[in-house]
Amino acid sequence: MSKQLLTGNESIALGAHLASVGVVAGYPGTPSTEIIESMVQADYPNLYAEWAPNEKVALEVAIGASLSGVRSMACMKHVGVNVAADPLMTVTYMGVKGGLVIITADDPGMHSSQNEQDNRNYARFAKVPMLEPSDSQEACDMVAKAFNISEEYDTPVFLRSTTRISHSKGVVKAGDRSATKVEPGFSPDPQKLVMIPAHARKRHPEVLKRLEKLQKLAEIAHNNPPKLNRVEWRDRSIGVVTGGIAYQYVREALPDASVFKLGLSYPLPIGQIKSFAGQVEQLYVVEELDPFWETEIRAAGLSVIGKDRLPSAGELTPDIVRSAILDGQESSSGQQKAQKGAVQDIPARPPMLCPGCPHRGVFWALSRAGVNVTGDIGCYTLGVMPPLSAIDTTTCMGASIGHALGIKKALGDDAPDTVAVIGDSTFMHSGMTGLADVVYNQGDVTTIILDNRTTAMTGHQGNPSSGYNARLKKAPRTDFVKLARGMGVEDVHRVDPYDLQETARVIKEAEEFPGPSVVIADRPCILLDRDSQRAPFEVTEECTGCGFCLNLGCPALYRTGEEKNAPVAINPVTCTGCGMCAEVCGFSAIGEGDDSQ
Amino acid sequence: MKQSNAVACRDIVVAGVGGQGVLVATDVMANAFMSSDLDVKKSEVHGMAQRGGSVISHVRAGPEVFSPLILAGSADAVMALEKMEALRYAHMVRRDGLIVYNTQKIPPVSVSLQQDSYPADIRDRLQQYSSRLVPIDALDVAQELGNPRVANTVLLGAISLYTEIDDLLWMDSLLERVPKSTHKVNQQAFERGRQLAADTAGLD
Ligand SMILES: Cc1ncc(C[n+]2csc(CCOP(=O)(O)OP(=O)(O)O)c2C)c(N)n1
Numbered sequence: 001m002s003k004q005l006l007t008g009n010e011s012i013a014l015g016a017h018l019a020s021v022g023v024v025a026g027y028p029g030t031p032s033t034e035i036i037e038s039m040v041q042a043d044y045p046n047l048y049a050e051w052a053p054n055e056k057v058a059l060e061v062a063i064g065a066s067l068s069g070v071r072s073m074a075c076m077k078h079v080g081v082n083v084a085a086d087p088l089m090t091v092t093y094m095g096v097k098g099g100l101v102i103i104t105a106d107d108p109g110m111h112s113s114q115n116e117q118d119n120r121n122y123a124r125f126a127k128v129p130m131l132e133p134s135d136s137q138e139a140c141d142m143v144a145k146a147f148n149i150s151e152e153y154d155t156p157v158f159l160r161s162t163t164r165i166s167h168s169k170g171v172v173k174a175g176d177r178s179a180t181k182v183e184p185g186f187s188p189d190p191q192k193l194v195m196i197p198a199h200a201r202k203r204h205p206e207v208l209k210r211l212e213k214l215q216k217l218a219e220i221a222h223n224n225p226p227k228l229n230r231v232e233w234r235d236r237s238i239g240v241v242t243g244g245i246a247y248q249y250v251r252e253a254l255p256d257a258s259v260f261k262l263g264l265s266y267p268l269p270i271g272q273i274k275s276f277a278g279q280v281e282q283l284y285v286v287e288e289l290d291p292f293w294e295t296e297i298r299a300a301g302l303s304v305i306g307k308d309r310l311p312s313a314g315e316l317t318p319d320i321v322r323s324a325i326l327d328g329q330e331s332s333s334g335q336q337k338a339q340k341g342a343v344q345d346i347p348a349r350p351p352m353l354c355p356g357c358p359h360r361g362v363f364w365a366l367s368r369a370g371v372n373v374t375g376d377i378g379c380y381t382l383g384v385m386p387p388l389s390a391i392d393t394t395t396c397m398g399a400s401i402g403h404a405l406g407i408k409k410a411l412g413d414d415a416p417d418t419v420a421v422i423g424d425s426t427f428m429h430s431g432m433t434g435l436a437d438v439v440y441n442q443g444d445v446t447t448i449i450l451d452n453r454t455t456a457m458t459g460h461q462g463n464p465s466s467g468y469n470a471r472l473k474k475a476p477r478t479d480f481v482k483l484a485r486g487m488g489v490e491d492v493h494r495v496d497p498y499d500l501q502e503t504a505r506v507i508k509e510a511e512e513f514p515g516p517s518v519v520i521a522d523r524p525c526i527l528l529d530r531d532s533q534r535a536p537f538e539v540t541e542e543c544t545g546c547g548f549c550l551n552l553g554c555p556a557l558y559r560t561g562e563e564k565n566a567p568v569a570i571n572p573v574t575c576t577g578c579g580m581c582a583e584v585c586g587f588s589a590i591g592e593g594d595d596s597q
Numbered sequence: 598m599k600q601s602n603a604v605a606c607r608d609i610v611v612a613g614v615g616g617q618g619v620l621v622a623t624d625v626m627a628n629a630f631m632s633s634d635l636d637v638k639k640s641e642v643h644g645m646a647q648r649g650g651s652v653i654s655h656v657r658a659g660p661e662v663f664s665p666l667i668l669a670g671s672a673d674a675v676m677a678l679e680k681m682e683a684l685r686y687a688h689m690v691r692r693d694g695l696i697v698y699n700t701q702k703i704p705p706v707s708v709s710l711q712q713d714s715y716p717a718d719i720r721d722r723l724q725q726y727s728s729r730l731v732p733i734d735a736l737d738v739a740q741e742l743g744n745p746r747v748a749n750t751v752l753l754g755a756i757s758l759y760t761e762i763d764d765l766l767w768m769d770s771l772l773e774r775v776p777k778s779t780h781k782v783n784q785q786a787f788e789r790g791r792q793l794a795a796d797t798a799g800l801d
Contacts, residue, residue: 319668351649
């Protein structure tokens with residue numbers, strides 16, 4: 001097969017196909033999303049692929065498939081594993097039938113996440129082996145290895161990627177396709193599959209025995225198949241234990257150092273590492289985020305330099321690795337030394353709600369209503385950015401509704417007016433239980449569901465309320481009005497967020513209603529619904545340059561000059577003709593553009 | 598057309614504003630390197646950062662590439678799809694590296710709100726990082742050609758002059774990645790960019 005330039009995610013998808021995976025389920029989340037997307041795009045045969053409403057369900061589906069003797073995979077971002085942790089911690093007792101691989105895509109540096117937890121800890125926590133590729137080729141090749149280990153050791157297996165693996169492209173040569181030796185079919189085995197206490201008590205010791213066997217595998221994994229680890233001898237004054245993307249940074253920054261490269265992140269080959277340490281002058285551990293390997297290596301009695309020099313927060317870079325290890329001796333090449341540092345005094349350019357984003361209408365209303373807003377996670381979290389500055393909390397998916405209820409219950413009659421905002425995908429993921437709580441415990445909370453009919457943040461994946469599935473085929477749509485009513489909410493509204501006045505009025509009415517209210521802000525994401533785009537709006541001579549419209553925070557609006565009252569203009573390429581700026585202009589100085597063009 | 602006699606660019610940082618097409622531009626570049634039989638790595642940005650924020654992508658080529666990220670101060674070139682973004686990432690380029698940038702300005706919202714001002718002296722400040730500047734009014738060229746969306750292609754044409762990749766491989770890689778209906782205008786944009794760079798550099 002010829003070589004291809006693939007992202008880590010595309011490589012995992014290809015690797016899964018080559019390993020004959022039969023069922024893949026996931027919930028979108030950067031940086032994991034494109035794994036399922038590219039499996040669907042490639043239209044691999046004999047594959048069932050789905051977006052589940054959340055990661056817990058995704059893993060449960062994958063477990064069901066595995067127990068049916070079919071190789072299955074669950075894909076999620078790092079925080080998704082928190083949601084899936086409940087089935088995870090028990091499937092580890094049950095084991096598998098068809099291979100079960102869980103992809104965790106971590107996000108050191110938080111390019112698109114609310115935290116940067118290090119999911120290698122889940123491997124130790126769940127006593128499950130974890131594989132970690134260092135580039136696209138390994139990402140592809142490790143999937144089959146993960147499935148083989150899963151079936152051979154009767155365990156789920158983690159494959160951990162990070163943003164720089166998932167979203168870096170590298171050259172990949174695909175190997176041959178392999179298949180499972182497991183026969184498909186579900187056969188009841190309650191002792192192993194029904195985790196009542198009596199059965200689970202017998203399974204836990206099995207998990208510990210399995211871990212011992214995996215430790216033995218780790219000790220030989222550097223020179224025997226599946227060849228997960230690798231020792232590279234070069235100059236022996238520096239020996240580095242590393243893995244994942246950090247391996248590449250070490251090779252870049254310290255090309256002469258000897259390296260113990262871990263592809264099996266857990267369990268560690270402590271015996272082999274000891275022998276490596278004995279043959280180098282100084283042992284280093286270079287790992288991103290937590291001192292996960294370092295802690296184990298220290299516990300084995302080795303002295304090592306690691307997090308005393310390297311940061312535990314944020315991404316590593318080749319620059320950081322070089323200066324940490326060379327300790328300033330030679331901390332940069334001649335060329336680098338000659339270059340000036342980055343400019344510090346230019347305006348930042350943070351991400352913004354897009355021109356024509358329907359969320360803007362709701363945040364405009366909220367920013368003017370003087371209410372507390374508990375927020376959630378999605379594109380709409382950008383409502384926190386100035387000038388809208390309309391979100392007061394964001395914790396994790398689904399948290400907005402519980403937070404609003406907590407504020408109301410804690411402060412009773414003194415509680416500030418509090419509104420929860422939550423996207424459609426997030427509501428399906430984990431918002432419904434929050435709303436159930438509001439109804440059940442009679443909280444005076446208004447929940448605004450920002451229904452743009454898609455999971456926009458991660459690239460427009462379908463969800464149970466959007467009407468299309470992972471293969472972009474038509475699917476049933478959850479009806480939010482009926483759902484809210486069915487859950488016991490009496491005060492339910494639907495409003496078009498482009499209509500700013502009506503949106504403000506409806507939110508006020510819901511807010512004043514004593515008891516649970518739901519407002520559905522109903523308009524598709526402008527990036528999906530190109531048909532609803534209109535000709536760009538235009539600013540007329542009437543513009544006084546008051547700049548009021550700029551408070552919408554629309555990136556298509558800009559001032560034509562530096563002076564205080566420079567008139568505003570609209571970028572005709574990015575304007576989608578939503579008309580919100582015309583609605584807020586007090587001088588009728590913004591009008592519809594000419595549609596005929 | 599002749600190639601630049603300076604060191605051929607292999608480590609290239611591409612910067613721009615989310616939505617401008619950094620991903621497509623770097624895909625074209627990376628594929629062109631791969632078809633020239635070099636090892637290639639490329640880092641991308643997806644997700645939240647893409648929504649109109651500042652975006653950077655690294656493309657690296659060579660006999661064997663390790664890190665997908667380029668060490669600061671060692672890129673052979675920075676190619677910026679927006680003027681201020683050129684300055685933001687200028688420190689990535691090596692002292693005698695190349696900065697190819699679109700002179701188009703996209704003011705961030707804080708500038709429109711007059712809380713910040715758009716830097717006035719970008720060219721002079723870029724000079725402090727490298728004297729090899731190739732400013733190109735790519736949007737203007739693209740509009741002349743009748744399609745503002747091919748501005749990035751103009752810049753790719755410009756930077757192509759400084760790579761060891763054959764023009765034809767560049768063109769194949771470009772046409773593979775853009776819609777069929779735009780092949781002609783993309784081809785023209787690429788050639789115009791290459792010509793403009795040659796004129797700026799006084800190489801032709
Ligand atoms: C547990 C978890 N899974 C996935 C994500 C990634 N993620 C963030 S927001 C979001 C959903 C956004 O969709 P929606 O709520 O419909 O809002 P939109 O982006 O469309 O405005 C996802 C999948 C996450 N942050 N946490």
